[in-house]
Amino acid sequence: MKVVIDRGSCVSCGTCWETCPDLFEQDPDDSFSRIREPYRSDGDIATGIPHASLDTCAQEAADLCPVQVIGITPS
Numbered sequence: 001m002k003v004v005i006d007r008g009s010c011v012s013c014g015t016c017w018e019t020c021p022d023l024f025e026q027d028p029d030d031s032f033s034r035i036r037e038p039y040r041s042d043g044d045i046a047t048g049i050p051h052a053s054l055d056t057c058a059q060e061a062a063d064l065c066p067v068q069v070i071g072i073t074p075s
């Protein structure tokens, strides 16, 4: 799957990095969510291609995001 965070609309609630900490983390520079380094697509902090073992928690995080800014598509 491919995961895209609309970082400009993130409200830094922490749900995604608490739900799926191997994939999401808080960016110390702007406080918004970003993709952890190993899963970034072409180094883009907003776009990730996670390992299949993270599919379930990535989907869970997307479902739980209060502003629905985590998009998931098949890769």
Ligand code: SF4
Residues within 6 Å of the ligand: 005, 009, 010, 011, 012, 013, 014, 015, 016, 017, 032, 033, 061, 064, 065, 066, 067, 068, 069, 070
């Ligand atoms: S769950 Fe959504 S609003 Fe909350 S930190 Fe993650 S991307 Fe941002």
